[in-house]
Amino acid sequence: MGVIEAKLASRGLLLPAPMQLPPGVVLPFPWVRVHGRRVLLSGHGPQSPDGSIPPLRGKLGQDVLTSEGYMLARLAGLSMLASLKRTLGELDRVTTWLRVFGMVNSAPAFAEQPAVINGFTELIVDLWGEAAGQHSRSAVGMAALPFGIPVEIEAEVEIDGDAR
Amino acid sequence: MGVIEAKLASRGLLLPAPMQLPPGVVLPFPWVRVHGRRVLLSGHGPQSPDGSIPPLRGKLGQDVLTSEGYMLARLAGLSMLASLKRTLGELDRVTTWLRVFGMVNSAPAFAEQPAVINGFTELIVDLWGEAAGQHSRSAVGMAALPFGIPVEIEAEVEIDGDAR
Amino acid sequence: MGVIEAKLASRGLLLPAPMQLPPGVVLPFPWVRVHGRRVLLSGHGPQSPDGSIPPLRGKLGQDVLTSEGYMLARLAGLSMLASLKRTLGELDRVTTWLRVFGMVNSAPAFAEQPAVINGFTELIVDLWGEAAGQHSRSAVGMAALPFGIPVEIEAEVEIDGDAR
Numbered sequence A, B, C: 001m002g003v004i005e006a007k008l009a010s011r012g013l014l015l016p017a018p019m020q021l022p023p024g025v026v027l028p029f030p031w032v033r034v035h036g037r038r039v040l041l042s043g044h045g046p047q048s049p050d051g052s053i054p055p056l057r058g059k060l061g062q063d064v065l066t067s068e069g070y071m072l073a074r075l076a077g078l079s080m081l082a083s084l085k086r087t088l089g090e091l092d093r094v095t096t097w098l099r100v101f102g103m104v105n106s107a108p109a110f111a112e113q114p115a116v117i118n119g120f121t122e123l124i125v126d127l128w129g130e131a132a133g134q135h136s137r138s139a140v141g142m143a144a145l146p147f148g149i150p151v152e153i154e155a156e157v158e159i160d161g162d163a164r
Helices: A003-010 A066-088 A113-133 B003-010 B066-088 B113-133 C003-010 C066-088 C113-133
Strands: A032-035 A038-044 A094-105 A136-142 A151-159 B032-035 B038-044 B094-105 B136-142 B151-159 C032-035 C038-044 C094-105 C136-142 C151-159
Touching (some): A032 A066, A066 A094, A066 A113, A094 C032, A094 C038, B003 B113, B032 B066, B032 C094, B038 C094, B094 C136, B113 B151, B151 C136, C003 C113, C038 C066, C066 C113
Parallel strands (some): B038 C136
Antiparallel strands (some): A032 A038, A038 A151, A094 A151, B094 B151
């Protein structure tokens, strides 16, 4: 077991099963695009451990509390890590976090997007440490997100240069 | 004629003329930023073949049907290919699609952004094939877009290393 | 004094002090992520010279005029330059602007996002010139932004290859 997975286990965190999409939904793109050492991550929403989309849907500032949004952003992070593990084989191959774009499904007056996306950022910095885990970040309010999910996060990371 | 343009022709698809902006609008940036092998594409909306912005404007979930949005995302793709051809000379120079950020002008309850942006993704994968054409993707709901366009798409691709 | 800072001085432009966050706000990420020659800039909003967030808040098309938004986008640019200077030591190290993602807090019917983000783009092209300063750009409407700021801008630039 790698270093990152050992940390996940020690914190009692589970990586979810592959995304279970609602019936009829086709997503003709990969969750992870690897090109050389660059790894581009599609927008990930929260997942339950069985891979389903959690039932809590809607907008921050209207349907979802900031504290709930924080937990959903953390679940979106675990969803992203599960995608990385399935694609790379080993999470330790991720050597550098670069960019995080945090999207919060927001009622017009909601202004606490950073407090929501901190659920993602604090997970990543906890697992990778400050040097490798820190990332540029925007945390902003969207008018709507697919399936009514409250949070979606896109990112770019770098992996080691080994050919595998 | 290159491979990609031959495919476009065989499917009866036309690349639009340069964007005709509404009177008084100044856009002080290029549609395509080439730096080494990285090519960064500004947000492209749908265009009619003559370069004008199609008259169908407004929000998905309110003014525009999902099936119409799909066609507009496809037209945004053709707009982007036209910009690439004007900048690179030859579409075959694009060797890898990397990242696609699909923005859908959305009423608050609209949640089918992926089905809209599939109009773009399916065009690219049809033309470049699965290996080169696949891309990381987010498809998300914006509160508003310039000129009231229903769809805008930003992307990054890579080109071959030849100096030209 | 470097070339870019001399230009700033000749135009009477001041770089703001470090961001003063509202009480209780924690932002666990850096404003600038440097990795090799790539520099990824977190979403920056407008700042007053003392580092505080300017009092003009809310949405374009409702609370803020387009001409005011233009000035706020320019202030977001100065905020970004201040972050770059603090991180890099010298603004002249930025050799190439690559990507700008301009986010405008927008009422549903507002459609002049490009005219707002031009306040940023015209500043950068004025300072760096057309060759180095041009960038791919999207200028789009968000449902909400942190602290109710009217404009937030994310970017990527490249720096020279010197180890320092």
